[in-house]
Amino acid sequence: MQEPEDFAKRLRLLEQDRAHGASELARQALKILADNALQGAAGSVDELRALLSRRAGLLAGARPSMAPLHNLLERWQCSLGELASDDMGRFRRAAAEEALALIESSRRAVQEVASHACNQLAQGSILITHSLSSTMMEVFRQHGGKGLKAIVSESRPLNEGYNLAAEISRWGIATRLITDAQIGLFAKEADVAMVGADSLLPDGGVLNKAGTYLLALASRDLGVPFYVACESFKLRTPEMGKAELEEMDPAELKAPELPNVEVRNVYFDITPPSLITGWISERGLIREWDGRL
Amino acid sequence: MQEPEDFAKRLRLLEQDRAHGASELARQALKILADNALQGAAGSVDELRALLSRRAGLLAGARPSMAPLHNLLERWQCSLGELASDDMGRFRRAAAEEALALIESSRRAVQEVASHACNQLAQGSILITHSLSSTMMEVFRQHGGKGLKAIVSESRPLNEGYNLAAEISRWGIATRLITDAQIGLFAKEADVAMVGADSLLPDGGVLNKAGTYLLALASRDLGVPFYVACESFKLRTPEMGKAELEEMDPAELKAPELPNVEVRNVYFDITPPSLITGWISERGLIREWDGRL
Numbered sequence: 001m002q003e004p005e006d007f008a009k010r011l012r013l014l015e016q017d018r019a020h021g022a023s024e025l026a027r028q029a030l031k032i033l034a035d036n037a038l039q040g041a042a043g044s045v046d047e048l049r050a051l052l053s054r055r056a057g058l059l060a061g062a063r064p065s066m067a068p069l070h071n072l073l074e075r076w077q078c079s080l081g082e083l084a085s086d087d088m089g090r091f092r093r094a095a096a097e098e099a100l101a102l103i104e105s106s107r108r109a110v111q112e113v114a115s116h117a118c119n120q121l122a123q124g125s126i127l128i129t130h131s132l133s134s135t136m137m138e139v140f141r142q143h144g145g146k147g148l149k150a151i152v153s154e155s156r157p158l159n160e161g162y163n164l165a166a167e168i169s170r171w172g173i174a175t176r177l178i179t180d181a182q183i184g185l186f187a188k189e190a191d192v193a194m195v196g197a198d199s200l201l202p203d204g205g206v207l208n209k210a211g212t213y214l215l216a217l218a219s220r221d222l223g224v225p226f227y228v229a230c231e232s233f234k235l236r237t238p239e240m241g242k243a244e245l246e247e248m249d250p251a252e253l254k255a256p257e258l259p260n261v262e263v264r265n266v267y268f269d270i271t272p273p274s275l276i277t278g279w280i281s282e283r284g285l286i287r288e289w290d291g292r293l
Numbered sequence: 294m295q296e297p298e299d300f301a302k303r304l305r306l307l308e309q310d311r312a313h314g315a316s317e318l319a320r321q322a323l324k325i326l327a328d329n330a331l332q333g334a335a336g337s338v339d340e341l342r343a344l345l346s347r348r349a350g351l352l353a354g355a356r357p358s359m360a361p362l363h364n365l366l367e368r369w370q371c372s373l374g375e376l377a378s379d380d381m382g383r384f385r386r387a388a389a390e391e392a393l394a395l396i397e398s399s400r401r402a403v404q405e406v407a408s409h410a411c412n413q414l415a416q417g418s419i420l421i422t423h424s425l426s427s428t429m430m431e432v433f434r435q436h437g438g439k440g441l442k443a444i445v446s447e448s449r450p451l452n453e454g455y456n457l458a459a460e461i462s463r464w465g466i467a468t469r470l471i472t473d474a475q476i477g478l479f480a481k482e483a484d485v486a487m488v489g490a491d492s493l494l495p496d497g498g499v500l501n502k503a504g505t506y507l508l509a510l511a512s513r514d515l516g517v518p519f520y521v522a523c524e525s526f527k528l529r530t531p532e533m534g535k536a537e538l539e540e541m542d543p544a545e546l547k548a549p550e551l552p553n554v555e556v557r558n559v560y561f562d563i564t565p566p567s568l569i570t571g572w573i574s575e576r577g578l579i580r581e582w583d584g585r586l
Contacts, residue, residue: 154548156449156472162549169551177548177556179449180474181504185538185562211474217510245478255447255470256455258462263470269478 067199131209133196204273204289360492407431424502426489497566497582
């Protein structure tokens, strides 16, 4: 089925977004669905439900590496089933409100996780992180006043690390910005390594921007604790099957085009649970993985 | 003492060269000294010896992370002490010939090392490497016909990996070119990891382009053997003291300038011997480090 151009355009933007993490994109998807709930062209509640369900599927499928997109949208779809369907206008408003409530709940979860994460940081801690995560951004915001120092890797190919550095620079956080290749050199200067997550796997492994695994390896080798800070929405259930590692346009590397040379641009890697010192969720710090966040 | 502009210019080029490895730069320095031996302005053999000794020191000091520069130039200086000094013209020619002989000996060493390295590769092996090394280039040249496949990381900030890919592309070697952040993702697809070296430390650790340590960590974690291929000229002696890790202009990263953010650009890291499966020198494969190459 052909979707109208305004929806198709927002879907494309979500697919191509490299500047935001998984939670933020999940909230953007919920906002699209809230708008569609209010304005989607449908002659009956059943028709609207079908339209919203189809679009929720398209949005979740746009970023298969990002569990919160799947989880929050599925939760929203479940909530639709419980809404009274006798009045079209009321159904529209209630469906939109459910989406906005989930956005709010996702934001609150980020704040709670960050607050627990800050409990692992001392006054003046040096924290190394990789890539851009709204959860980590919130950690820097909450703990910035306590002399927190940052080591931020650029996170090729599109250098989301520069965006993180720009944001925390405004909060006066002393930051060292490094190439991804220098992660091993600078990890040993950190007290703590901490990253957000695009998805958490059922075994506790973390799917996050490519390079995270390297930071975890270096942290382990150098005796620096490596934490994953992420909301419970990010947990993939076994039913979701094997996690896909999205590959993006090789042109993003701006490498020369050469015969016999294939440029690869896999965006995510998986860090096994054995390299993770602890998981920080709304529950607080989890030192032994027990299958939930 | 002020050096003449032609020497000062060649010294600066050597200092700023990011496109060549340590052995190649050592050979370039020897060529400069051969030219200076023939043409350096001096009224006596003693004066010429002093001039050449001073310039050899300046050239070796230009790249403190690169042991072969130090070792080959020191060897050359020793050889000068043994030359007859009764005839200025003969001394000049003999000193230049010694330098050219060392260049040739360095070239031969690279070929021998590469030939031993190829013995560790099977028909159709997939080899992952990091940065640009003339020794690794020679491995690809010698083994390219045997279906060797390559995984090459870009090696930020100046992407020497692109130069390596361009060269081996011409030899028809099927190559995957990746960001440094993807090293952990692609190491598991390799049969062998192999790098050159800027210096080898007395304990067998390797000083090489930043990111090498990450490749070694990933290789160890994934069960991929990690070899260092390097000529004996690259070994640092304990007398040379602690190895310096050169830091280059942060502008090379092309990162935004931000308040509170310091851009760091350390060029080299050190991979400890515990992560190295074997060292390959002119002697062949060394499985247990015994202090020499």
